[in-house]
Amino acid sequence: MATLKELSNKEILISSGHRACAGCGFPIIIKQALLAAENPVVVACATGCMEVCTTIYPYTAWKVPFIHNAFENSASTLSGVEAAYKSLSRQGKLDKKIDFIAFGGDGGTYDIGFQALSGAMERGHNMLYICYDNQAYMNTGIQRSSATPRGANTTTSPAGTESYGKKQYRKDLSAVMVAHEIPYVAQASPSNWNDLVTKVKKALAVEGPAFMNIIQPCVLGWKYPSDQSIELAKLAVDTCFWPLYEVEEGEYKLTYRPKEKKPVEDWLKRQGRFRHLFKPENAEILKEIQEDIDTRWARLLAKCGEEA
């Protein structure tokens, strides 16, 4: 566990002045993640909001080496960097310990970058991949991704007379990464900063690949006032839509259990993208969404050895 005092003495490796929207969640995620690093960090970033907003010519918000290649390959690009680092270390040309972190949004991680991510994890590169999951393609204007929750209105899963929004449930990518049997997988939220920082520390400390899935509220895509991002991240956790847990060497552990599990409506009704779900004709969909969360939560509790 890190103390706030300890963290406040460290240099913040992402500067202000980037062009993210007011209230955007990812600058907070970057800040918290990089604060956790004990060693010099090299960052690779997929195409997306984070890449675009933090690197507008001729400036950069990053105080660490930063590589952007394409949309689908931040994990592959960083694999090359990490392999070269290992080689240089073996040859005695580098003696510094360096941490490698790849960032990708949900589009660049769950969808187009999935193959690159899976390959990097399987090969066992000593790197941490962080997905900042804002649940749609926000950089191109809110198109559905496989991380978009069921029922969300996006520009390619529009809600209207013929549709209640996205039909499918989101892909449980964290579970897919657990199935890669890598040393460390975790879900985190910027609302629970200490939990997030502690998990990044663990992820960087393990030998081999680590994956973290971090929920990121998006003002434009989720449609809520820009001062409520952290509240919405917290509600995602407290409704058990986004449980905070980690899987170390295959062992599940719940790292935060809400005192009282809130109904998912508390989270949904605060976001414009779910507004249509509260029409009478969509009552059944709301019920199914709650049931799905309950089932997944019960399954997770069992895996973590927690009482139901």
Add this chain to the structure above:
Amino acid sequence: MPGRKGRDLRLLQGNECCAEAAILAGCTFFAGYPITPSTEIAEILSEKLPQVGGHFIQMEDEIASIAAVIGASLTGAKSMTATSGPGFSLKQENIGFASFTEIPCVIVNVQRTGPSTGLPTAPAQADLMQARWGTHGDHPIVALYPSTVPEVFDLTVKAFNISERLRVPVILLMDEVVGHMREKVEIPHVSDIEIINRPRPDVPPEKYLPYAAGPDGVPPMAPFGTGYRWHVTGLYHDETGFPTTAAPNADRQMKRLYAKIESAAEEITFTSEESLDDAEIVVVACGITARSARRGVRLARERGIKAGMLQLKTIWPFPYGIIGDIAGRVEKIIVAEMNMGQLIGEVERAACGKCEVVGYSRVDGEPIAPAEIVAKIEEV
């Protein structure tokens, strides 16, 4: 929908117009992936296709999108995808497959400045050669290139018709500025739109040879699910569709694929011209640059220069004959393009030394202005 006599005039963005035209051309399937500056096409079709009984799928990347389009086309659906530079690169292997297996499909590429992520919101015309040679190996392809929103409508419909008629992938190249520009466009009544469907077999399933072509080189295509079983493969194949490595077959197959496009070249070549009759200096251009060239030529005429212009709406197959004729009667051809010089190589091949060919390139993410065309005309 307006009455038969009412005119349907609309103010549409190029991307919106492309989506509208696709539906009227008979497109019932779209698989896509978000990418600037083409995303509006997917967004609009995600809403409109289900309303007309069609189907929209957002795939996990651009490779999957074109693959789904090919699959849908095999079932008989007129199918389309839309993308831009990086996505167009990813689609190339599948475009080669569609060309080689003769599966009709339309691929829209709303071009942005490349290479790589490039300038995602800025225009460029640097995918001309990728449209022709993006995939590996010899292969036939057709590419059309509108310069206005009304032309987007016209050429989108033509893209479907050519693709169906010749069983070939058709690339619709658009400029970012055309994709995002709003202009008045008259949508023709559906009964006034010429619609061409793919050739169907007129033999029973047991007699069907999927790659036995008639005199036009185009084999009839039976939709999957209609009782005709046939084999589709990216390996060289004979008339039965089954793979073979036999040299004479490989030679015959490749030459037929080229011949079917060559024999239809005249009917699929579209150009537009301005003041060509007595022109001494001719500007050749396509897309947004053709609009500046048209204006530039008019301004040059006001200054007493005998200038003319040729707009290429069909890029591939390249209209070598038309340009060769012009080259024989003018002093100079200026090729204006927003790339480092792609069109000019083909124009030089067509001109065959009959006149001087000079290039004008702009590669800073800004369109070429009419004043630049005038200045170039005056300079040469």
